[in-house]
Amino acid sequence: MIDTAEMLKVFNAHRGDAIVVPGRGGRHWVGISGQPDLDLPMGDPAMGGHAAFAFGLAMAQPQRKVVLFDSEGDLQMGLGILLTIAEQKPANFYHFVLDNECYATTGGQPVPNAKNVDYVMLAKGAGYPRAFAFGELDALTAALPDILGKPGPVFVTMKVHADVENKPITQRTKWRTRSWTQVIGDLQRRLGIAA
């Protein structure tokens, strides 16, 4: 099982100037990243859309790597996006999935068929040319240069520890310091996109 924060630190060393959509890893990523204007810590605008959003970004900025840290619960809600991504084949898209087998933000209830879903098979079946699964950080660390060094789209699922939250939502520590529009505005300024 992989610790999400430790994994993100390893990834950060290979990040380069990629756009990063940290997904459920956002609460750790904001303290690790040295390029916040290339980060889109969205939190949760609406469930099931993170992969679609990051894919749209990748299509819009084909000259720049886009790295997504999706979650299996979010992906399950919009599983069909794998087909769209595979069809469009964005070479700059790197699709990581933090699989903690549960909905951590609602108290840790298991996602459907949590322990038996083969996400690599789903991704390859949808048409992703490359797909990998990791359960240990050492193996991921060794493979990361090859994963990020070759064109996407590539799918990487990782079994991670569940950071279950049992406090009521209104009592949780807020880790996002920028609104959605601020996040997008900062990215657009960095990329020279007219508002």
Place this chain on the structure above:
Amino acid sequence: MNDMLRAHLSPEIIIDHMKKHGVTHVVWLPDSETNWLYLLMQAEPSLTLVAVPREGLAPPVAAGLAAGGRVPVILVQNTGLMESGDSIRGWLFGLEIPVVYMVGMRGWTRHGVPTADTASVYTEPFLNAFRINYYLVESDADADRITLAFNEAKKTKRPVAVLIGDEYHGFNK
């Protein structure tokens, strides 16, 4: 009814408006109205078609495209619009994405006579509940409303719908 009086909407005029407003991507799922429009969109070099397998995936794709500096349009049937509710709320309203929704009005009859298909019965109440403004386009004479929709979306940074109230009958030769 005299065929001469029948509403006629040509797919070419839709393409013309997309090009006029700099549309780069069409995020879509085919509907009963699209047919001929699809052939034209496919042939148009300025447009990239992004097919989604369920309409609720279109808002976040469009949001990502817009955040990255492109100009997306969402093209779906009214049934798919309704399926997309929470996705519209979070990804389009939440991120203030100015996008035109081209919505095929399955079940619509020009004279307001309801059919057994309830799709169009619920479309306007849905749009009103979500406070999404909309323009009905049933013929080429209505097409300037498409420009109204694009301008309004840009100004308000909200989705605006164009309800396509006619099935294309072929190319306007």
